[in-house]
Amino acid sequence: MGASASPADTQDAHAMTAQTQPRSPQVGTGHGATLWFTGLPSAGKTTLAEALALRLRAAGRPVEILDGDAVRPVLSPELGYSRADRDANVARIGWVASRLARNGVLVLASVVSPFAAARDGVRASHADAGTPFLEIHVATPLQTCAERDVKGLYARQRSGTLDGLTGIDGEYEPPPNADLRIDTAGRSVDDVTDDLISLLRKENLL
Ligand SMILES: Nc1ncnc2c1ncn2[C@@H]1O[C@H](COP(=O)(O)OS(=O)(=O)O)[C@@H](OP(=O)(O)O)[C@H]1O
Ligand SMILES: Nc1ncnc2c1ncn2[C@@H]1O[C@H](COP(=O)(O)OP(=O)(O)O)[C@@H](O)[C@H]1O
Numbered sequence: 001m002g003a004s005a006s007p008a009d010t011q012d013a014h015a016m017t018a019q020t021q022p023r024s025p026q027v028g029t030g031h032g033a034t035l036w037f038t039g040l041p042s043a044g045k046t047t048l049a050e051a052l053a054l055r056l057r058a059a060g061r062p063v064e065i066l067d068g069d070a071v072r073p074v075l076s077p078e079l080g081y082s083r084a085d086r087d088a089n090v091a092r093i094g095w096v097a098s099r100l101a102r103n104g105v106l107v108l109a110s111v112v113s114p115f116a117a118a119r120d121g122v123r124a125s126h127a128d129a130g131t132p133f134l135e136i137h138v139a140t141p142l143q144t145c146a147e148r149d150v151k152g153l154y155a156r157q158r159s160g161t162l163d164g165l166t167g168i169d170g171e172y173e174p175p176p177n178a179d180l181r182i183d184t185a186g187r188s189v190d191d192v193t194d195d196l197i198s199l200l201r202k203e204n205l206l
Pocket of ligand 1: 040046067068072081086090110111112114153163164165166170
């Protein structure tokens, strides 16, 4: 009769496996990654994330969009638009993105994320998990963003009812080393989405 492992042995074995297993670059199935869209309000972050999501889902890939506007009321209802609050918001969204991406999801995060250090923090947490992170600077000129003014924020800033609007009286630090920089002015959504697909292919994520 063979000796059977005691519950304590089994626990030890589990603990040992968890401690000694090397970190895998892909914890789940498929090739997860985070594409982080940063840029001014009305630059096109949400539109591009949605257009890319359609194409990726059509190709059978699991996709999650984390849009600043949609996520804030859920993850960060107490936060406003001070630097500290924005950095905390970015860190929370980055944490969720990393957890999803390391399990095979293509995460499309569309977040103003105006400060380089906070974005670099998200990149670093992805690197720690061995998960790809691509920073996409949606670098549409301020004048075009203000003309689009999808949510009326630029008009509110001009009329004096909104302070700290990113790009006007709120700081925006452009990424010095973005994986892709896109000026959407005068370009179609489809055309720009082609560039995003090319980037994913180049990175062997598609
Ligand atoms: N002062 C100020 N500056 C910039 N944006 C403002 C501001 N007040 C409200 N909004 C709206 O909030 C959206 C940005 O939220 P985010 O979570 O993406 O921003 S941040 O990364 O925490 O800075 C942003 O969404 P998008 O327009 O989609 O970028 C705005 O709709
Ligand atoms: N090439 C393009 N890429 C993205 N958006 C574009 C483009 N051309 C025009 N737009 C328009 O610009 C606006 C961008 O708004 P939105 O995606 O909400 O910006 P953001 O999420 O950065 O605030 C939309 O009305 C969109 O239709």
